[in-house]
Amino acid sequence: MKRIAVFASGEGSNFEAIAAACERGAIAAEVALVVCDRPGARVTERAAARGIACFAFAPKEYASKADYEREIVARLDAVGVDLVCLAGYMRILSEVLLGAYGGRIVNIHPSLLPAFKGAHAIEEAVAYGVKVYGVTIHWVDATLDGGRIIAQRAFAYDGDDVHEVERRVHEVEHELYVETIDKLVKA
Structure with a gap:
């Protein structure tokens, strides 16, 4: 069985979707470790x-x-992680992690990359007035929200409610990330 690590900094809704999918067999892997850069974040309670x-x-x-x-x-190595899944981890990785796990780290981003990179993608897209929003899953490299795109899914929305866009992005994220992680661990 493949082993994955989920990195998160906040609520952990993507972690929850991934862990539940592993438990029900929708992802042919198990979550072996959660890494969080904010002790006390909700994701730590969920884990x-x-x-x-x-x-x-x-x-x-x-x-x-x-x-x-x-x-x-060292902690990833100790539990034998095969794939690292960034899920709202709000730090840019350095060569230390990229050198050890490069080619085995994926990220989910709340925009259709290469548009709207960074931490405020949804707000920026709404402010710009886009009519098609989406989610991107990509391999992680040394650039901000760079790396080869693995999967994308779009949805139309003709409004300006940031909370509604966030809600719809999360729905897409939870489905697309599960599908994509399963494909990656089976490859």
Whole structure:
């Protein structure tokens, strides 16, 4: 059975969708570890409720990004992770993680990349007045929301309610990420 790690910084709704899909067999893998850069974030509670190991750390407690990323790599290696799934992890990865797990790290982003990169993609898309929104899953490289695109799914919306767009993005994310992760672990 393939083993995945989910990295998240907040609520963990994508983690929840992934873990539930693994449990019901919709993803042919198990979540072996959750990595969170915000101790006390909701995702840590969700992981605990499912009995999934969680490494929650405060980046400021480390001398450098390289130091905490080395610890993350050691923890990934210790549980035999095959695929890293970023799911709302709000940090750019350095060469430490990319060097150890490059080609095995995917990210989900709430826009149709290459448009609207960064942390405020939904708000920027709404402000711009787009009529087609979407979600992108891509391989992670050293660029911000760069890397080869694996999957995308779009939906039309002709409004300006950021909360409605977020709700619809989450619906698409939870479905598309599960489908894509399953394909990747079976490849």
